[in-house]
Amino acid sequence: MDLVGHRLSIMFYGVAGLTTALFITIVLVFKEKPPTPPSTAALTQEETSSYVKGVVRLIRNPGYVLLLLSYGINVGAFYAISTLLNQVVLKHFPEASEDAGRIGLLIVVSGMCGSVVCGLILDKTAKFKLVTLVVYLLSTLFMLGYTFVFRLNQIWLVYIMAAILGFFMTGYLPVGFEFAAELTYPEPEGTSSGLLNASAQFFGALCTLADGQLLAGFGDMAANLLLVAVLVVGSIMTASIQEDLRRQAAHGRTKGKDGAGTRM
Structure with a gap:
């Protein structure tokens, strides 16, 4: 002690x-803000007079509501995996307490790489819904692989599967934030991002509690299959989002006006 x-x-x-x-x-x-707006779309972005009114407008946005729920499910499932990782690993490898810690570290490090890579891909392609959906589907697929990899009784396979899972589940975070900013423009990004974080905390607590009960009563297979099921639901929600890229449209309109002014 x-x-x-x-x-x-x-x-x-x-x-x-x-x-x-x-x-x-x-x-x-x-500094509070940069000396010049970070983008042409930011030149026309409106500041909401009331935070409450801004939240109401976001809740009335069906695409954002679907993203709010699917984002919370994805990140909440990741929180549950991280919280219960030690128990699951030790259940199959009783002497692998240090390995459980290393696997957790590997998930974090690979997740950092995933955030950078997914962010770069999104920046290069500007395919917000496509990138979001692909990353979500890959998270679901490797969550399924993570569920069954323990049955092989090879700790090195758990390392690999956990690293890939962390890469995509954490890589989803910046993609989700950017997609939310597109769907909710010209609402302040702090409001949409804050609600996404709140959703993640809510689903994180819910998934962890439910998973903990299943792990204690029925084993890790049932607990992990629950997370697979909720990720499937989240994937369906993501696929149902209508790609209304408002910020990109505003950026294009502003550039068009600048070009017209230059030609004149």
């Missing part, structure tokens, strides 16, 4: 020091 407490204190003090340094940097260095 003393050793665990000592190591936990090192971790907590380290996190406290890092976040304090970040806080000081934000206060002293960060």
